[in-house]
Amino acid sequence: MTTVGIVPTRVEFPPALLPRKLRLGTRRSKLALTQSQWVADRLTESLAALGATVEVELVEVTTHGDATAKDNTPLATLGGTGVFVTALRDALLRGEVDLAVHSLKDLPTGPAEGLSPVVVPLREDPRDALVARDGLTLAELPAGARIGTGSPRRAAQLLALGLGHEVVGLRGNVDTRLGKVTSGELDAVVLAVAGLRRINRAAEITELLDPLLMLPAPGQGALAVECREADPALREALELVQDDDALACVLAERALLARLEAGCSAPVGALADVVEGDDGPELSLRAMVAALDGSVTMRRSSVVPLAPDISGSSGADRAERARAAGHALAEQMLAEGAADLMSAPDSETPARAPQHDPEGDQ
Numbered sequence: 001m002t003t004v005g006i007v008p009t010r011v012e013f014p015p016a017l018l019p020r021k022l023r024l025g026t027r028r029s030k031l032a033l034t035q036s037q038w039v040a041d042r043l044t045e046s047l048a049a050l051g052a053t054v055e056v057e058l059v060e061v062t063t064h065g066d067a068t069a070k071d072n073t074p075l076a077t078l079g080g081t082g083v084f085v086t087a088l089r090d091a092l093l094r095g096e097v098d099l100a101v102h103s104l105k106d107l108p109t110g111p112a113e114g115l116s117p118v119v120v121p122l123r124e125d126p127r128d129a130l131v132a133r134d135g136l137t138l139a140e141l142p143a144g145a146r147i148g149t150g151s152p153r154r155a156a157q158l159l160a161l162g163l164g165h166e167v168v169g170l171r172g173n174v175d176t177r178l179g180k181v182t183s184g185e186l187d188a189v190v191l192a193v194a195g196l197r198r199i200n201r202a203a204e205i206t207e208l209l210d211p212l213l214m215l216p217a218p219g220q221g222a223l224a225v226e227c228r229e230a231d232p233a234l235r236e237a238l239e240l241v242q243d244d245d246a247l248a249c250v251l252a253e254r255a256l257l258a259r260l261e262a263g264c265s266a267p268v269g270a271l272a273d274v275v276e277g278d279d280g281p282e283l284s285l286r287a288m289v290a291a292l293d294g295s296v297t298m299r300r301s302s303v304v305p306l307a308p309d310i311s312g313s314s315g316a317d318r319a320e321r322a323r324a325a326g327h328a329l330a331e332q333m334l335a336e337g338a339a340d341l342m343s344a345p346d347s348e349t350p351a352r353a354p355q356h357d358p359e360g361d362q
């Protein structure tokens with residue numbers, strides 16, 4: 001008997017190779033726990049759809065960043081990019097956990113020894129948001145208004161508006177930062193929409209910032225799921241939760257960042273979208289480099305085809321095209337002087353470049 005119309009699900013890997021219980025390493029902040037649980041649920045669901053019952057248990061890993069988050073040490077001095085990531089990666093490599101979930105924008109751009117390339121699930125809203133007193137927008141905040149952010153990228157773009165706002169350094173988790181507006185200590189803070197949505201505080205947003213004014217950090221709103229290189233069955237299982245468009249976008253944004261970081265240490269914003277062009281999907285990429293004091297900004301963009309023909313490109317080709325787009329736009333910006341932006345007058349340049357978005361503790 002032939003069954004017509006039912007396409008059997010193709011099992012790409014033997015779920016039997018997976019342990020019945022997977023340990024997911026996570027930071028212990030509310031944001032980290034929420035996004036880790038979200039990944040655990042997506043993974044369990046996808047595996048269940050293939051007939052595999054796998055339990056994903058969350059394991060809290062304390063990071064150097066968590067341990068020092070109480071003081072006000074600027075994160076850039078705590079060891080640079082990725083301070084929150086190292087402890088999770090070490091736990092993975094030691095075999096204490098099987099997979100780890102990170103905020104992608106907090107990951108350093110280089111590959112991690114012994115770990116598989118990251119899997120990128122469906123992305124949350126990548127934009128930044130203003131949370132201001134009395135429901136105000138940026139345009140309504142008066143000159144002299146105190147806006148909190150610890151991110152040089154956000155600070156530079158706020159100052160670049162020329163509205164006379166004062167940017168005040170800020171650290172702590174999302175709850176702590178929101179509290180400074182409630183208490184009246186600050187007139188406003190700028191935070192990632194994604195973080196606010198994940199911890200259920202999006203109702204406090206008073207303005208969604210258009211990327212035309214505030215280009216987000218490369219990878220903002222996206223998660224990265226990692227496992228050991230020596231765990232190929234798990235890597236294949238993780239691909240069940242991958243979103244191909246989100247992956248292409250973050251590959252482009254991070255290739256741009258990696259190239260710019262090599263050539264300049266200014267605040268960097270980047271945002272890619274997959275859009276439908278006449279001949280198939282295209283990757284549209286926007287990027288921004290600014291002097292720390294916002295006195296000079298450079299914004300550029302590009303659009304490249306993601307698939308050359310209707311038969312589509314393979315995953316590897318798509319990834320390569322996305323990376324190439326990021327690299328090429330960075331090269332163009334460097335050729336136009338992006339690296340010189342740091343020598344803009346009056347920027348109190350730290351000895352070491354600030355990480356691209358060092359607002360710490362999620």
Ligand SMILES: NCc1[nH]cc(CCC(=O)O)c1CC(=O)O
Nearest residue numbers: 103191192194195220221359362
């Ligand atoms: N740098 C801290 C950080 N890392 C990830 C998020 C949440 C948003 C995201 O996943 O991009 C935040 C908070 C913020 O920037 O407001």
